[in-house]
Amino acid sequence: MSQSVTSKPEGAKAAPPRPGPGWLRGHPWLSLVVVAIGVMLVALDGTIVGIASPAIQKDLDASLADIQWVTNAYLLSIAVTLIVIGKLGDRFGHTKIFMAGALGFIATSAGIGLSGDIKVIIGLRVLQGVFGAMLQPTALGIIRATFPEEKLNTAIGIWGAVVAASTAAGPIVGGLLVEHVSWQACFYVNVPVGIVALVMGGLFLKETHLDREAKSFDVPGIVLLSATLALLVYGVIKASDYGWGDAKTLALFGGAAVACVLFVLRESRAKEPLLPLRLFRSVPLVAGTLCVLILAFALFGVMFYLTFYLQNVHGLSAVDAATRMLPLTGLMVVASPISSKLIDRFGPLPPIAAGMALTTVAMFGLSTLDLGSGTNATVVWLAILGLGLAPIMVGATDVIVGNAPVELAGVAGGLQSTAMQVGGALGTSILGAVMSAKIDNVFASRWTDAHLPTLSDAQLDQAKEAVSVGVAPVPSGTPKSAAQLITQVSHSTFMDGLHNALIVTGSIGVVGILIALLIRRGRKVEGAAVHI
Numbered sequence: 001m002s003q004s005v006t007s008k009p010e011g012a013k014a015a016p017p018r019p020g021p022g023w024l025r026g027h028p029w030l031s032l033v034v035v036a037i038g039v040m041l042v043a044l045d046g047t048i049v050g051i052a053s054p055a056i057q058k059d060l061d062a063s064l065a066d067i068q069w070v071t072n073a074y075l076l077s078i079a080v081t082l083i084v085i086g087k088l089g090d091r092f093g094h095t096k097i098f099m100a101g102a103l104g105f106i107a108t109s110a111g112i113g114l115s116g117d118i119k120v121i122i123g124l125r126v127l128q129g130v131f132g133a134m135l136q137p138t139a140l141g142i143i144r145a146t147f148p149e150e151k152l153n154t155a156i157g158i159w160g161a162v163v164a165a166s167t168a169a170g171p172i173v174g175g176l177l178v179e180h181v182s183w184q185a186c187f188y189v190n191v192p193v194g195i196v197a198l199v200m201g202g203l204f205l206k207e208t209h210l211d212r213e214a215k216s217f218d219v220p221g222i223v224l225l226s227a228t229l230a231l232l233v234y235g236v237i238k239a240s241d242y243g244w245g246d247a248k249t250l251a252l253f254g255g256a257a258v259a260c261v262l263f264v265l266r267e268s269r270a271k272e273p274l275l276p277l278r279l280f281r282s283v284p285l286v287a288g289t290l291c292v293l294i295l296a297f298a299l300f301g302v303m304f305y306l307t308f309y310l311q312n313v314h315g316l317s318a319v320d321a322a323t324r325m326l327p328l329t330g331l332m333v334v335a336s337p338i339s340s341k342l343i344d345r346f347g348p349l350p351p352i353a354a355g356m357a358l359t360t361v362a363m364f365g366l367s368t369l370d371l372g373s374g375t376n377a378t379v380v381w382l383a384i385l386g387l388g389l390a391p392i393m394v395g396a397t398d399v400i401v402g403n404a405p406v407e408l409a410g411v412a413g414g415l416q417s418t419a420m421q422v423g424g425a426l427g428t429s430i431l432g433a434v435m436s437a438k439i440d441n442v443f444a445s446r447w448t449d450a451h452l453p454t455l456s457d458a459q460l461d462q463a464k465e466a467v468s469v470g471v472a473p474v475p476s477g478t479p480k481s482a483a484q485l486i487t488q489v490s491h492s493t494f495m496d497g498l499h500n501a502l503i504v505t506g507s508i509g510v511v512g513i514l515i516a517l518l519i520r521r522g523r524k525v526e527g528a529a530v531h532i
Contacts, residue, residue, distance in 0.1 A: 026206035035139035042132040047170030055183040064468040077129030079421030083414040086137035094141035101134025109190035168329035175322030221274035224263035231256035240436030287518040288399030294512040296423025312470030331386030339391035351391035353516040358388030360509030367502035435497035
C-alpha cells in the first residue's frame with residue numbers, strides 16, 4: 001500500500017481535455033476524488049480479505065495452503081506488475097490504464113464472490129492483483145498531470161490519508177460484512193464502489209502526457225521475476241507437505257534460484273531493464289528495501305494468523321476480531337504524520353531503528369500469548385506494533401527514493417512498492433511453514449498422550465489441516481468430555497505453532513535493527529513519495 005510521486009518531466013504538458021462537461025473534465029479536485037475511490041478498492045482489499053479468511057476456509061473446506069494463496073496470489077501479482085504497469089501508463093496514457101484497471105477489478109471481484117471453488121478464487125485473485133496494480137501508479141500519474149506544482153503535495157497528502165483510512169477500515173468493514181452478510185460480500189462491495197469510480201472517471205478524468213519513447217517493457221525480465229517469486233513462495237508453502245529435504249521442495253527452490261540468476265543476468269544486459277541493477281550499488285537503498293520487506297513480513301503475517309487465533313481459538317465474531325486488530329492499523333495511521341516530522345528533524349536512521357525495536361518488542365510480546373490469555377492481551381502488543389511499523393513505512397520512502405539516482409527515482413518508488421507486496425507474501429508463507437512444521441512435530445504425540453482414538457494416516461492429515469488454522473477437528477456426535485479434550489489438544493498445538501512463528505518474526509526484527517544502522521538520508525527529491 002504505497003504510492004510514489006516523482007517530479008514532472010521538464011517541459012511536459014498535460015494532454016488537452018477530451019470533449020466533455022466543459023471545465024469539469026480534468027478538474028484537479030474531482031480527479032483526486034476519482035482516483036482516491038479507485039485506489040481505495042486496492043487498499044481495502046489488502047486488509048478486508050484477511051478478516052474473512054476463516055470464513056472462506058470453513059465454507060469451502062480449504063487447506064491452510066489454499067488460504068495462504070488467496071492472499072499471496074494477490075500480493076505477488078501486484079508486486080510483479082507494478083513497475084511495468086507504470087511504464088504502460090507512461091506509454092499509452094494513465095487514464096486509459098486506470099479505467100481498464102477499475103473495470104477489471106470490478107469483474108474479478110464479482111467473479112470471486114460468485115465462485116464456490118477455491119482454485120478458481122486463487123486464479124481470479126491473480127487477475128485482481130494485476131488490475132489492482134493498474135490502479136496504483138496510474139492514479140499518481142493522473143494527479144501529477146492534473147494538479148499545479150504548488151498544490152501537488154497537498155493533493156498527495158489527502159490521497160494518502162484516504163488510502164491509509166481505507167487500509168485501517170478494512171478489517172472492520174470485512175468483519176461487519178462477514179458477520180451480517182457473507183464472506184462473498186467482502187468482494188461484492190468492490191462492485192458498486194468500482195462503478196462509481198468508472199462513471200466519475202468517464203466524466204471528469206482527462207488523459208495524461210504520453211511518453212512515446214517508453215516502448216520497452218522488458219518482457220523476459222517480467223517473466224523471470226515472476227518465476228522467481230512464484231517458485232520461492234510456492235516452495236515455502238509446499239515444503240511442510242513435501243518435507244524440506246524432499247526432491248520436489250529442492251526442485252522448487254532450485255528453480256527459484258536459477259530464475260533469479262537469469263533475471264540478474266538479463267537485467268545487467270537489457271537496454272531498458274525492468275529493474276536497473278545499479279540501484280543496488282547504494283547500501284542505504286538496499287537497507288531501506290530490506291526494512292520494507294521486514295515491515296510487510298510482520299504486518300501481513302501477524303494480521304493473517306492472529307485472525308485465526310481470535311476467531312477459531314477464542315471464538316470471537318469477525319467484527320470482534322477486527323476490533324481487536326484496530327490498534328495495529330489505527331495507530332499506524334495516527335503515527336505516520338508524527339513519524340514524518342521526526343524523520344525531517346532527526347533523519348531516517350533514529351526513527352526507523354526505534355521502529356524496528358518496537359516491532360521486535362511487540363513480536364516477542366505476542367509470542368507470550370497462550371490459551372489462558374484473554375483476547376484483550378493482544379491490544380497492547382498490537383498498539384506497540386502499529387507505533388513501530390509507522391516510522392519504518394514513512395522512513396523507507398526517504399531512504400529508497402532519496403538514495404536512488406535522480407533519473408531512477410520513479411523506479412525506486414516502484415521497488416519500494418514491490419518490496420511491500422513481496423514481504424507480505426513471504427510473511428504469510430514462511431510463518432505458515434513454521435507453524436505447520438511445529439504442528440507436524442507435536443500433534444500426533446499429544447493426541448496419543450491424551451488417549452484419544454487412533455487416527456489413520458488420512459485422518460491425521462485432515463486433523464493437522466484443521467489445527468493449522470486453529471480449528472479443533474471434533475467429529476459430530478463426539479461426547480462432550482472427548483470434544484473438550486480434542487479442543488484442548490488442538491488449540492494448544494496451534495498456539496505452539498503460533499508461538500514459534502512470532503519468535504521467528506521477532507528474531508527477524510532483531511536483524512532489522514542492525515540493518516537500520518546502515519541507513520542514511522539521501523537527497524531531497526521534489527514530491528518524492530508518500531507511502532502508506
